[in-house]
Amino acid sequence: MKTNYLLPHKYKIVGWVLLILGVISGLVFFNQDFESDILRVDVFAIYNGEDFINKEGGFFKIIENNSILDEMIALSIIFGGLIVGFTREKVEDEFIYKLRNDSLVWAIVLNYSILIFTIVFIYEFTFFNVLVYNMFTPLLFFIFRFNFLKYRS
Template sequence: MKTKNLLSNAWRPFGWVLIIIVILMHLWGVFMGEQYPLNFGIEIPLPFNFGGFDLSENHFIIQGKLHLQALEIISLLMIAGLMIVGFSRLKIEDERVAQIRLESLQWGIYANYLILALCILLVYGGAFFMIMTYAMFTPLLIFLLRFYWLLLIAPAIEANRERNLA
């Protein structure tokens, strides 16, 4: 089957490595109080200056430089890893896999917004901000969990059940 808009299968291991590194770095930051093993930051010069909105304490001003700290870099790497793993071809990519991929992505969106709606109703303050931060990753995480569940684990469970009934 000709698949459009999917990365090569060779990218999948790179995505898994990114995800594992990011999870380990995030866990390190959580348990060590945001003291990441590599306390780093990047300053990227931008080709433009934009003086934007200044609402008292909340600033939205781009000064010609982009400052990325460890947490922002970790978040970007997590998104990249999840996207690479989620949207790389499998070795055998057929209609069944395409259908499972589509349904899993749909489930990921539904579940994310259901969880988000519950959090809007039940969570307040700083905890809500943390939940909104994690909400960036939940659609892709749920998509990957369900996709690999249906692809790898569910058929093995069904085959074992049929063997036990026979």
């Protein structure tokens, strides 16, 4: 089966390491109030909105970021998930292709079903937390479903 969009199989372990480290770090980071001056850096922002504290909003600014740890965790989850989800299997045939497509459709439908539920029943800052998690859930649902179906068959 010719699949040009898939990475070589050798990258799967790197993807799993990034994904697992990102998810574990994300859970720890979310449940604890971690702040360190070591991770306080100046970053380039394409847009920095004006808010209560920062009266100097605008485009293309260098701003101080209190902790780049959350960005590093998010990138680890996204890159790891993309690598795990879109690397070839050792045997990449029509059956694996069908499992991959079915899992992707299932993940998107489940993700948007959950999002619709939260739009209707969850409000204020809790809804914002759901949206943050919603960045990662389609990829995680896809990986879980694909690997579950693959190992079940």
